Amino acid sequence: MARTLYDKLWDAHVVHTEPDGAALLYIDRHLVHEVTSPQAFEGLKLAGRAPWRTASILATPDHNIPTADRDKGIVDPVSRTQVETLDANCAEFGLTEFGMADPRQGIVHVIGPEQGFTLPGTTLVCGDSHTSTHGAFGALAFGIGTSEVEHVLATQCLWQKKSKTMLVKVEGQLGKGVTAKDIALDVIGRIGTAGGTGYAVEFGGSAIRALPMEGRMTLCNMAIEAGARAGMVAVDEKTLAYVKATPRAPKGENWDKAEAWWRTLVSDAGAAFDAILEIQAEDIRPQVTWGTSPEMVVSVGDKVPDPNNAPNAVKKSDWERALHYMGLAANTPIAEIPVDKVFIGSCTNSRIEDLREAAKVARWATGAGRKVAGNVKLAMVVPGSGLVKAQAEAEGLHKDFLAAGFEWRDPGCSMCLAMNADRLERASAVPRPRTATSKAARGRVGVPTWSARPWPPPRRFMDISLM
Amino acid sequence: MKPFTKHDGLVAPLDRANVDTDAIIPKQFLKSIKRSGFGPNAFDEWRYLDQGEPGKSNHDRPLNPDFVLNQARYQGASVLLARENFGCGSSREHAPWALEDYGFRVIIAPSFADIFFNNCFKNGILPIVLPAETVDRLFREAFVNEGYALTVDLAAQTIATPTGDRIAFDVDPERKNRLLNGLDDIGITLQFVDRIKAYETQRRQEAPWLFQ
Numbered sequence A: 001m002a003r004t005l006y007d008k009l010w011d012a013h014v015v016h017t018e019p020d021g022a023a024l025l026y027i028d029r030h031l032v033h034e035v036t037s038p039q040a041f042e043g044l045k046l047a048g049r050a051p052w053r054t055a056s057i058l059a060t061p062d063h064n065i066p067t068a069d070r071d072k073g074i075v076d077p078v079s080r081t082q083v084e085t086l087d088a089n090c091a092e093f094g095l096t097e098f099g100m101a102d103p104r105q106g107i108v109h110v111i112g113p114e115q116g117f118t119l120p121g122t123t124l125v126c127g128d129s130h131t132s133t134h135g136a137f138g139a140l141a142f143g144i145g146t147s148e149v150e151h152v153l154a155t156q157c158l159w160q161k162k163s164k165t166m167l168v169k170v171e172g173q174l175g176k177g178v179t180a181k182d183i184a185l186d187v188i189g190r191i192g193t194a195g196g197t198g199y200a201v202e203f204g205g206s207a208i209r210a211l212p213m214e215g216r217m218t219l220c221n222m223a224i225e226a227g228a229r230a231g232m233v234a235v236d237e238k239t240l241a242y243v244k245a246t247p248r249a250p251k252g253e254n255w256d257k258a259e260a261w262w263r264t265l266v267s268d269a270g271a272a273f274d275a276i277l278e279i280q281a282e283d284i285r286p287q288v289t290w291g292t293s294p295e296m297v298v299s300v301g302d303k304v305p306d307p308n309n310a311p312n313a314v315k316k317s318d319w320e321r322a323l324h325y326m327g328l329a330a331n332t333p334i335a336e337i338p339v340d341k342v343f344i345g346s347c348t349n350s351r352i353e354d355l356r357e358a359a360k361v362a363r364w365a366t367g368a369g370r371k372v373a374g375n376v377k378l379a380m381v382v383p384g385s386g387l388v389k390a391q392a393e394a395e396g397l398h399k400d401f402l403a404a405g406f407e408w409r410d411p412g413c414s415m416c417l418a419m420n421a422d423r424l425e426r427a428s429a430v431p432r433p434r435t436a437t438s439k440a441a442r443g444r445v446g447v448p449t450w451s452a453r454p455w456p457p458p459r460r461f462m463d464i465s466l467m
Numbered sequence B: 001m002k003p004f005t006k007h008d009g010l011v012a013p014l015d016r017a018n019v020d021t022d023a024i025i026p027k028q029f030l031k032s033i034k035r036s037g038f039g040p041n042a043f044d045e046w047r048y049l050d051q052g053e054p055g056k057s058n059h060d061r062p063l064n065p066d067f068v069l070n071q072a073r074y075q076g077a078s079v080l081l082a083r084e085n086f087g088c089g090s091s092r093e094h095a096p097w098a099l100e101d102y103g104f105r106v107i108i109a110p111s112f113a114d115i116f117f118n119n120c121f122k123n124g125i126l127p128i129v130l131p132a133e134t135v136d137r138l139f140r141e142a143f144v145n146e147g148y149a150l151t152v153d154l155a156a157q158t159i160a161t162p163t164g165d166r167i168a169f170d171v172d173p174e175r176k177n178r179l180l181n182g183l184d185d186i187g188i189t190l191q192f193v194d195r196i197k198a199y200e201t202q203r204r205q206e207a208p209w210l211f212q
């Protein structure tokens, strides 16, 4: 029978199925960071257990890590304790950890693929919702809670019910300056933040196949913002080439064996999906969110929507609350909104390819005699990992950013969740800080935030912040 | 998880209704990276006269002499007698963690908040629902008789009073099985340990690169 990619990944990992359909799935890969693991490790120790298979685990601190003056250590004692606890747990159980001083340290979802820890055909979990990122490699990857982290540590398995499948098919050629993130935001704008609930989403079609691995990761990363359990892309030549260049890629005979299997990790012709969404690539325009949820999204040339035009009363009040929170007036052209802070980073867009694109814009600005605008209080670039940072510096990208007036920081989650010191102070006076970042959620960084889609930032949007 | 079969313990009567999880463990303790060690801060606001903070030593804090758990006769209690809607409020699992760490293994009340009730089973605590009159009677006996203890037999689903009376109680069979055998979710999965190992052996052959 014709099977979807999800079916194949699922079938390959079932250890046992209960009569009610609950399946015990074997987990190949487990990424661990400092925030969601301490109670899991403690639970393990209290029960006198140990990790089932230490080689399946890669740990790194990312959420609480300072992105400046790292040699001074972590100032906030609560953050410091979390990071030290991870160090101690990894040392105690002999787990591979890229600690704060390791050049390979970075955001879990950046270092997994970079190291070749993320591989096609694997099940991969992490105590973090954006684990869906790794599905870009033809893997089944999803986020889990702390008690499940403990469960995977102890048993190498998880109980799961099979999801429904959705195919998001994007055919055609993306317009100039339209990126993977625009596809993600466009999809979310169409189906809503709960549109993917209960589904494992496969992204397919010629526009997806044309995306580099970085773009596919961005897309799968955002699948969770549509409520999906997991996002994934079928294996092709690009997947294989990317993996082959990583330090942990299988070698020699193993590579051949792996490659043969990985090449089968595509949905069979005629495989049935529970839902299909077809999008014409040419219809996708650069997107920017204006509100407090990733589904509050319009294209850069549009205006902030008017609640009076909302499709229903619930949406109307949602929009009104969002506008109030953001300090925006309905019908304001997006391009006329001043930006207060710019943050280039997070697991959505902080890989080398993203930085190359952003650096192009910075170069263009400097060439035109422009810099980060005076009204922008902070503009920072936070690479996704130490290796991304080193690569960017080898290519001289940091000079482009610095010349344009950006700060060039050390790797971590930074302002995305703002658990470290990179917090936005909410101004009591208007204008409120507005930030261009990858996430748009009420209060996530403590202030109104825009998901300025990104890279490269829409010319006109960037004009505003680089004037 | 420790198995729960039979428990013989001193009773502490907490004569208040609607005790919420914030009373059981105040929110400032949730910043902790631990799930043990909450015992000294269980009922923190009632138990101490000053404000408790995570990381602050509890040894020299001023105790509230009026709080029932501070009375000499209830030291070492492991059976908590409570009133209706015990454990309401937030879903924090820190509440059963705190009670367990304090030493409670049985909580008897006329009713419990739902999530708290579930969380107790996950953490080796047996919550028992009894009719309000029966709970009333236990409160009276506990107040009158110093050293009042109960024997809870989970297999037989009975509580024995010091005078030899037996009170029957209900418990969900699946949960009873988990408690009796000390099975947590992980413990249950580990019943499949042979299958997991068999799968792993096969996977090691098919995808050896994942095991290097």
Ligand code: SF4
Residues within 6 Å of the ligand: A062, A063, A107, A108, A109, A128, A130, A346, A347, A348, A412, A413, A416, A417
């Ligand atoms: S960058 Fe943001 S979304 Fe990604 S792992 Fe860090 S906090 Fe989570």
